[in-house]
Amino acid sequence: MISFKNDYSEGALPYIMEALLKTNLEQTVGYGEDEYTELGIEAIKRSIGCEDCYVRLLVGGTQTNLLTISHILRPYEAVIASDTGHISIHEAGAIEATGHKVLELPNDGEGKINVDMIRECYELYKDDFHMVKPRMVYISNPTELGTLYTKDELVSISNYCKEVGMYLYLDGARLASALASEKNDIELTDYPKYCDAFYIGGTKCGLLFGEALVITNKELERGFFCSTKQRGATLAKGRLLGIQFAELFKGDRYYQVGKHSNEMATLLKKGVLEAGYKLKTDSYTNQQFFIFPNEKIEKLGEKYRYEFWEKVDEDNSAIRFVTSWATREEDVKELIKDLKTL
Template identity: 55%
Template sequence: MLYFMNDYSEGAHAKVLDALIKTNMQQHVGYGMDEITGDAKMLIKKSINRLDADVHLTVAGTQTNTIAIAHFLRPYEAVIATDLGHISVHETGAIEATGHKIIEMTSKDGILTPAMIDAAILKHADEHWVLPRLVYISNATEMGTIYTKTMLEDLRKTCDQYGLYLYLDGARLANALTCADNDMTIEDVANLTDAFTIGGTKNGILFGEALVVTNNALKEHMRFSIKQRGALLAKGRLLGVQFKALFEDDLYFKIAKHTNEMAMLLKNGVLELGYKLVTPPSTNLIFVVLPNSVHAKLKELCHYEAEQPYDENNMEARFVTSWATPKEDVLQLLKLLKDFKEI
């Protein structure tokens, strides 16, 4: 059985696992106050070239978005996001569960534009409406697309114009920053946002996200929010060990590069075979328009997500490559796609 279901099907990259094994019997204070976590945070600060940033290591993505957004907002303040945003559709209403509305703007490719922010602000006139206060974007997006530096700069300007915070969900940030279409550095991300996350779970570690806060106004008492939302891991050192491994020797970016290469191999192969893409992706989420007849056979030999019907005869299939995807698997998948099509 082939596996293109997601980028979290395996455990951890060998270097990360080794670090966990090596430190297993060390004794450390709990809740992330240990030295290794300190080292990991410092490596991240250096990587983004912002020693003034606050870095927190948390367990999972939905959890981190919830902590950050609930921490940043007052009760009547709201988030602007696309209707494809992870918080809009795949977090079981976690943001609303903390009391905040998400103003969802329609998007085809997962990209939020300044014009969407303009429209949202215009509509929210007075105290009978929620007060838009934070812009949520994902990079890479949920559709595998990415923001260019100019796009992010424009969002920053729009946010400044309206007094909005800009928060970037980086669950797949490594993929975004190492793909061919990218023209940004992680420093740019740090400098153009108020806060952002560096996803680990989908990039080679067992679990873990880094929440980076650069805006001073948003920093205070974050550990209270982390604890209150159940994310202050007793053995916090586990996060430190893993992120330290990721940010030594640029492992974080090397892993993602492989992921992207496998994705492009798949994308180009798929296009060559004459399949259509739902959206042209830059990173590791490949949404393919798959004839129902192909799907009927392929699903017996390969795990992937059947998103929704595309039209009467086709469906949208999502293929995801990961740090652990071997080249042979991509080639074999392409072979199957070729075989099933010809019949």
């Protein structure tokens, strides 16, 4: 089977594995107090152009969302998100299990929410003490549909959040793909300027595991380590995270991860369109959504792994293909060839 199901099927980038093996027998202190974690954090701060921020290296995306949102919000406060947002549908109710309601907004058809939607939601809830209070806006870049927020959209959401006293939190699980997209106009150094907190994805961007949470709002830092400890998120062998991020953020390696995965996705997209099939969304990142007849989807499943997305009508469905740092061009071309001969 050739997998296009996700971007974490393989282990890790070769230079990550080499660095881990090279340091394997070193003895360091635990829980992120080691020199490698310090190196990783320093590399991230340089890359985002923000020395005066708090960086915590964590293991996974759902864990990072859970920790960040539950740490920041009071028990009666809620987070606003798209109805396709990761915290809305992919985390088994993790956020609401902490007692914080997710206020879901119907997305704009591209997986995004905008200021008008956010404002309407905020105004509805803000003055009724019987209801939860919106205190945070959650977005991701790319979105769950592979689309991108523009810089103007990010700035406008950020400005509104500041105006009404809400926090803006951005999920960057696939941030490498966003940064390398031909449609992107947001620099990595922009995120600290407009987000109270965001995370830089590693698990889906070439690491064995790891996400780098960045908190730029100073009032939100206090006690965060205690929150991670309380929820079992302090990795004893913390250096394993530090080593990986220190390597990933040498030169333009992070960008190159996104560049390769996007190039493979673009090649696949072009081939699918040439074969006469339609797009579910017009994505310029490493997630591609195609509409195929159901009988052809079943045949594809005999050789390829993909993610079923949704039923379009009685005869057709949308499925997702994801490319990664490890996707081989020959596998993409083989898939395209098979699509044309099904």
